[in-house]
Amino acid sequence: MPSRRQKLENHVARLRRCRRCPRVIPPPVSGGAIVSGVMVIGQAPGVREPTLKRPFAHTAGKTLFRWFEEFSVIRCFPGKAPSGSDRVPAPDEIRNCSAWMNAEFEILRPRLVIPVGRLAIMQFIDCKKLDTVIGRSFLVSRGEVSFDLIPLPHPSGVSPWHKISPGRELLVRAMKKIARHPAMRALSSRAPVACLAVALCEGGRDL
Numbered sequence: 001m002p003s004r005r006q007k008l009e010n011h012v013a014r015l016r017r018c019r020r021c022p023r024v025i026p027p028p029v030s031g032g033a034i035v036s037g038v039m040v041i042g043q044a045p046g047v048r049e050p051t052l053k054r055p056f057a058h059t060a061g062k063t064l065f066r067w068f069e070e071f072s073v074i075r076c077f078p079g080k081a082p083s084g085s086d087r088v089p090a091p092d093e094i095r096n097c098s099a100w101m102n103a104e105f106e107i108l109r110p111r112l113v114i115p116v117g118r119l120a121i122m123q124f125i126d127c128k129k130l131d132t133v134i135g136r137s138f139l140v141s142r143g144e145v146s147f148d149l150i151p152l153p154h155p156s157g158v159s160p161w162h163k164i165s166p167g168r169e170l171l172v173r174a175m176k177k178i179a180r181h182p183a184m185r186a187l188s189s190r191a192p193v194a195c196l197a198v199a200l201c202e203g204g205r206d207l
């Protein structure tokens with residue numbers, strides 16, 4: 001019977017070969033097989049992440065690192081929209097990639113999931129406005145796996161939501177909830193947070 005790490009390593013190897021979506025820019029980005037009870041789920045990698053070979057590696061990641069001091073961030077990215085901004089992943093791409101994410105939920109069975117940005121949050125719960133979900137914790141199930149979900153706004157400079165009241169206060173409340181969560185407390189340098197992007201190849205505007 002393969003260990004959880006072996007399963008995850010096999011999974012990551014298959015993921016890196018994925019070319020299911022014709023409009024995205026491969027390769028899929030993955031920081032490797034990180035077994036953790038906490039998953040951070042971003043929207044999609046930016047233009048530099050495929051080169052740096054881990055998600056959240058550029059500007060947004062630096063801010064994210066400020067929010068979570070010891071962060072081990074992982075994987076992938078989408079392409080430019082005609083406007084010049086990063087393209088938002090299309091529904092079919094999100095659908096394609098959800099198979100990878102579902103497999104990761106099965107393998108990791110996380111206790112805490114932190115979706116970052118509206119697109120990531122909407123994969124789990126309704127999110128018409130960030131004000132209604134940031135600062136709260138939700139019990140969510142994916143397949144047979146149940147976990148606490150604590151959403152965060154995207155840390156990019158595109159949206160000032162998290163810098164202006166009530167976003168600023170709600171972000172502080174969310175961060176406190178995350179810091180107090182037993183899965184977060186259980187993290188050590190040996191079990192860093194697994195960061196998973198919603199769509200696993202290039203393209204995706206920050207929300």
Ligand code: SF4
Pocket residue numbers: 015018019020021024028093096097199200201
């Ligand atoms: S976006 Fe996901 S499903 Fe599509 S090619 Fe990349 S890794 Fe595969």
